[in-house]
Amino acid sequence: xxxxxxxxxxxxxxxxxxxxxxxxxxxxxxxxxxxxxxxxxxxxxxxxxxxxxxxxxxxxxxxxxxxxxxxxxxxxxxxxxxxxxxxxxxxxxxxxxxxxxxxxxxxxxxxxxxxxxxxxxxxxxxxxxxxxxxxxxxxxxxxxxxxxxxxxxxxxxxxxxxxxxxxxxxxxxxxxxxxxxxxxxxxxxxxxxxxxxxxxxxxxxxxxxxxxxxxxxxxxxxxxxxxxxxxxxxxxxxxxxxxxxxxxxxxxxxxxxxxxxxxxxxxxxxxxxxxxxxxxxxxxxxxxxxxxxxxxxxxxxxxxxxxxxxxxxxxxxxxxxxxxxxxxxxxxxxxxxxxxxxxxxxxxxxxxxxxxxxxxxxxxxxxxxxx
Amino acid sequence: xxxxxxxxxxxxxxxxxxxxxxxxxxxxxxxxxxxxxxxxxxxxxxxxxxxxxxxxxxxxxxxxxxxxxxxxxxxxxxxxxxxxxxxxxxxxxxxxxxxxxxxxxxxxxxxxxxxxxxxxxxxxxxxxxxxxxxxxxxxxxxxxxxxxxxxxxxxxxxxxxxxxxxxxxxxxxxxxxxxxxxxxxxxxxxxxxxxxxxxxxxxxxxxxxxxxxxxxxxxxxxxxxxxxxxxxxxxxxxxxxxxxxxxxxxxxxxxxxxxxxxxxxxxxxxxxxxxxxxxxxxxxxxxxxxxxxxxxxxxxxxxxxxxxxxxxxxxxxxxxxxxxxxxxxxxxxxxxxxxxxxxxxxxxxxxxxxxxxxxxxxxxxxxxxxxxxxxxxxxxxxxxxxxxxxxxxxxxxxxxxxxxxxxxxxxxxxxxxxxxxxxxxxxxxxxxxxxxxxxxxxxxxxxxxxxxxxxxxxxxxxxxxxxxxxxxxxxxxxxxxxxxxxxxxxxxxxxxxxxxxxxxxxxxx
Numbered sequence: 069x070x071x072x073x074x075x076x077x078x079x080x081x082x083x084x085x086x087x088x089x090x091x092x093x094x095x096x097x098x099x100x101x102x103x104x105x106x107x108x109x110x111x112x113x114x115x116x117x118x119x120x121x122x123x124x125x126x127x128x129x130x131x132x133x134x135x136x137x138x139x140x141x142x143x144x145x146x147x148x149x150x151x152x153x154x155x156x157x158x159x160x161x162x163x164x165x166x167x168x169x170x171x172x173x174x175x176x177x178x179x180x181x182x183x184x185x186x187x188x189x190x191x192x193x194x195x196x197x198x199x200x201x202x203x204x205x206x207x208x209x210x211x212x213x214x215x216x217x218x219x220x221x222x223x224x225x226x227x228x229x230x231x232x233x234x235x236x237x238x239x240x241x242x243x244x245x246x247x248x249x250x251x252x253x254x255x256x257x258x259x260x261x262x263x264x265x266x267x268x269x270x271x272x273x274x275x276x277x278x279x280x281x282x283x284x285x286x287x288x289x290x291x292x293x294x295x296x297x298x299x300x301x302x303x304x305x306x307x308x309x310x311x312x313x314x315x316x317x318x319x320x321x322x323x324x325x326x327x328x329x330x331x332x333x334x335x336x337x338x339x340x341x342x343x344x345x346x347x348x349x350x351x352x353x354x355x356x357x358x359x360x361x362x363x364x365x366x367x368x369x370x371x372x373x374x375x376x377x378x379x380x381x382x383x384x385x386x387x388x389x390x391x392x393x394x395x396x397x398x399x400x401x402x403x404x405x406x407x408x409x410x411x412x413x414x415x416x417x418x419x420x421x422x423x424x425x426x427x428x429x430x431x432x433x434x435x436x437x438x439x
Numbered sequence: 440x441x442x443x444x445x446x447x448x449x450x451x452x453x454x455x456x457x458x459x460x461x462x463x464x465x466x467x468x469x470x471x472x473x474x475x476x477x478x479x480x481x482x483x484x485x486x487x488x489x490x491x492x493x494x495x496x497x498x499x500x501x502x503x504x505x506x507x508x509x510x511x512x513x514x515x516x517x518x519x520x521x522x523x524x525x526x527x528x529x530x531x532x533x534x535x536x537x538x539x540x541x542x543x544x545x546x547x548x549x550x551x552x553x554x555x556x557x558x559x560x561x562x563x564x565x566x567x568x569x570x571x572x573x574x575x576x577x578x579x580x581x582x583x584x585x586x587x588x589x590x591x592x593x594x595x596x597x598x599x600x601x602x603x604x605x606x607x608x609x610x611x612x613x614x615x616x617x618x619x620x621x622x623x624x625x626x627x628x629x630x631x632x633x634x635x636x637x638x639x640x641x642x643x644x645x646x647x648x649x650x651x652x653x654x655x656x657x658x659x660x661x662x663x664x665x666x667x668x669x670x671x672x673x674x675x676x677x678x679x680x681x682x683x684x685x686x687x688x689x690x691x692x693x694x695x696x697x698x699x700x701x702x703x704x705x706x707x708x709x710x711x712x713x714x715x716x717x718x719x720x721x722x723x724x725x726x727x728x729x730x731x732x733x734x735x736x737x738x739x740x741x742x743x744x745x746x747x748x749x750x751x752x753x754x755x756x757x758x759x760x761x762x763x764x765x766x767x768x769x770x771x772x773x774x775x776x777x778x779x780x781x782x783x784x785x786x787x788x789x790x791x792x793x794x795x796x797x798x799x800x801x802x803x804x805x806x807x808x809x810x811x812x813x814x815x816x817x818x819x820x821x822x823x824x825x826x827x828x829x830x831x832x833x834x835x836x837x838x839x840x841x842x843x844x845x846x847x848x849x850x851x852x853x854x855x856x857x858x859x860x861x862x863x864x865x866x867x868x869x870x871x872x873x874x875x876x877x878x879x880x881x882x883x884x885x886x887x888x889x890x891x892x893x894x895x896x897x898x899x900x901x902x903x904x905x906x907x908x909x910x911x912x913x914x915x916x917x918x919x920x921x922x923x924x925x926x927x928x929x930x931x932x933x934x935x936x937x938x939x940x941x942x943x944x945x946x947x948x
Contacts, residue, residue: 120565122561122564122565146487146569146570147564147569149569152567152568152569153567154567155565155566155567156566156567158565160562160565160566162558162561164556164558166556166558166559166561166562167562168559168577168580169581169658170580170581170658171580179563179576180566180567182576183563183566183567183568183572183576184567211657211658212658213658231566231567237565
């Protein structure tokens, strides 16, 4: 539905050039919610603005719904008629809502319809219908300043949908909202997507947003997409940074002579109680060091770090059992008898020292375990 | 002056002010709004980014804003004549007022539009809106409260500027204050006009603020607790004000237009200084003109350039304010063809003092105030030289200056604007004052002057003047006859008590 090929955006200032997008290839399938995550400055904002050409890409192409927007270039900064018509078929939601304070809620929702040239009656009818859909029928006559942040964003979403777009772009739509409101706005997005068959491209710096609504995700770093795929695909990818960020697990061995294993559930397994089955079948004592699990669309998705007694050789069979269940298993760490004293001390220091140290030591252990 | 005399002045001044400010504000709105928006759109990063256009428009606006209004007023005279067909009167004043206000308002528009969140522009663009859509649906509606505040400021500045419009015969309250209050020492008129101006400015500000508040309130700035009732009440009051303004302002404009219309071709238009020239003409108009079938339209000017240029261009038929040396110089420098018709009066210069009773008391170490304009200063120095107070260099002409003094005999001089000299009389030992200003300041030229100019053979007699070729216009001949009548002689002698002396007859060459 949305495809970009080798998209590049370079900002030129008087004395230097900043590359915001460095050859971005993105593919968003019809009907999915696609999340692009990354630190601020990674180029997410430039990317979403290049999709409807609010920003002109320096090179590369953008195709939305089979139409190559980059071919509809207007004169310089000005958008030509065709490009404007194409933009009318793409809804956009903004972090700071960008509602006109001079208009009522109804007036804001009618604005895109005015631009599309609908008649007055038609506009009002359509706007009321949409406001009903998002539960803001009572607020039609209010001005944006009288609404809460969540209500404002609902108006922003309603406005974006007024022109019956097939594609919705969401630019950090929930970043200015509190967690509770964020959840309800995301739920609304999800519902609307189902009801209206939308394709949604959203950018965010919050992993929770991706976890809550996205079918697919991509990670952006320094203007490049470093990972991309459906959420289960990402989880199935060994060493996926996005999977680790989405479902972070921590925890270090509690004693000498232990094997630490990371188990990834990527939604293919049934809701069978795999861990207790493992314990019963092999009579091992399993401790769960950390877990980040979620149920998405009735399937379990996430990661879990467990600790098994004994060295790696002692645990080959249980690990094999887990793999047979369709899970991805990574050995994160093994402590042997001679090394134990030092590791135990490190571990203790790490735990007392707070989060950063713990992550550092985990990373070290992962490195060892990878061999 | 009594209230019954002041009231019609105030009333006329009020309508003149309203007429000038109303129209010029409307034109400034129409001209300044697109300019201001253009400045934002063509700026770096703007939707129509265009550095050359932006620079040119910006430069034009800056030049327009940095010109002092009085310069603009004079510089625009040819343009004004081209646009409205005349360079005098309230209608003519609208042109420089509007042109002065357009760049001022344009900058305020620019600031207001710049304040609009860029995100809103982006949102409208994302919906598929082009530049006109962005301007009319987002930028202007969002900036509306600031635009109204800017227009309020512009109107108030225009009221201030319109006070200067008196110099082109525009009338208005400010000019009433200057003509009567400052030049004729009619303090009551000055206070009344100033109070009226304060009331108008305050009213404009209050109405402007109310509209801004109303617009802000409708945007929900007051918060959710405001209560619909109170918001509605506020809305109602705002509408009343808006409707009242919408009704009163055009009515005023139309009413004025009707007043201005229906001008009789036979009417003789005469430009004159307010004192004493216009007063003498008014006397003629009231008591003598009707019998002769002469219809006068007297236009008052505080300025000494426009009456001549207006006579040259035919906007007025004659003028009465100047003397021969001034006219000769003017004709030479401005290439005009104004000719004197008949002498009427002389305003003799006199030396006055609050400290000394006689000219003999003035000596070394004393400070004398003299007028600073070339003609009056020359006259003053010749008067002083005539009475032995100073010696002028041989050959010092009629426009002698302090530099032409050969021997100051220990006297010191202060040069002041002619009208301001009487005000300085307490601060100096003696001052040379024009007769009319002396009378205005409460001095009696016949008794109080230590020495004064002689009327006989004086080249500074003021005369009626016309453009060359109109000397034989029967209306001019009638007016000349009346101005040299014995009734006028008596009027001048009675009214001005020697400050102004009747000097009749042909103008010497």
